[in-house]
Amino acid sequence: xxxxxxxxxxxxxxxxxxxxxxxxxxxxxxxxxxxxxxxxxxxxxxxxxxxxxxxxxxxxxxxxxxxxxxxxxxxxxxxxxxxxxxxxxxxxxxxxxxxxxxxxxxxxxxxxxxxxxxxxxxxxxxxxxxxxxxxxxxxxxxxxxxxxxxxxxxxxxxxxxxxxxxxxxxxxxxxxxxxxxxxxxxxxxxxxxxxxxxxxxxxxxxxxxxxxxxxxxxxxxxxxxxxxxxxxxxxxxxxxxxxxxxxxxxxxxxxxxxxxxxxxxxxxxxxxx
Numbered sequence: 001x002x003x004x005x006x007x008x009x010x011x012x013x014x015x016x017x018x019x020x021x022x023x024x025x026x027x028x029x030x031x032x033x034x035x036x037x038x039x040x041x042x043x044x045x046x047x048x049x050x051x052x053x054x055x056x057x058x059x060x061x062x063x064x065x066x067x068x069x070x071x072x073x074x075x076x077x078x079x080x081x082x083x084x085x086x087x088x089x090x091x092x093x094x095x096x097x098x099x100x101x102x103x104x105x106x107x108x109x110x111x112x113x114x115x116x117x118x119x120x121x122x123x124x125x126x127x128x129x130x131x132x133x134x135x136x137x138x139x140x141x142x143x144x145x146x147x148x149x150x151x152x153x154x155x156x157x158x159x160x161x162x163x164x165x166x167x168x169x170x171x172x173x174x175x176x177x178x179x180x181x182x183x184x185x186x187x188x189x190x191x192x193x194x195x196x197x198x199x200x201x202x203x204x205x206x207x208x209x210x211x212x213x214x215x216x217x218x219x220x221x222x223x224x225x226x227x228x229x230x231x232x233x234x235x236x237x238x239x240x241x242x243x244x245x246x247x248x249x250x251x252x253x254x255x256x257x258x259x260x261x262x263x264x265x266x267x268x269x270x271x272x273x
Contacts, residue, residue, distance in 0.1 A: 033108035106135045
């Protein structure tokens, strides 16, 4: 079920950063999922310093989400995105609160590490539901209004694991990898609509993500980057015109080796990854 788009209007002239039109408050409304901790919370903190943004924050942990909302002057919209119904309720709550969504930062995500043969079907389903289905559902719910207004931003949080594949993270890598063709394909549909989409692909990030998946990050390389560094990339995606950002940027370079010499890439990944 998709939310009904409002009557189409021309986008604002003038300042192009950010370029979405004003909401009831006169500010641009950004809906951030996964905002109760990690990258999502860092994005909320960073954007709260910019008075042009009105923050709508989503997460499952109501206590942590409330603390982030209080610190950033955002509105807490707790909801579990593992179901289509949860996504629908979140979109409805966002529209009821602010009347529109000018930007979506899809930062919610789950991780799992270990042998794929040890994963239960229920665990696989939950990873797919949160990391893939929730993103597609939410984009489908907020995009019609953006297209109707002629402006909007979609920022999807992927992972370099989805680009290269990572030993011991087959299901997680698959869910993040699914966002790559989705983003590439959707961009063709968005040409000429005024809506821009950016896929942000970080490497390992120093957040509670690894503790919550019950498997700490033990690789010696690459080292985790601060969540604030990824939040800066998200802000760049919201105000700039880039289609894809890798954090750190050098992690995009191995894609050339993978494309030209996949067997060599696998040997190097096995040795150093």
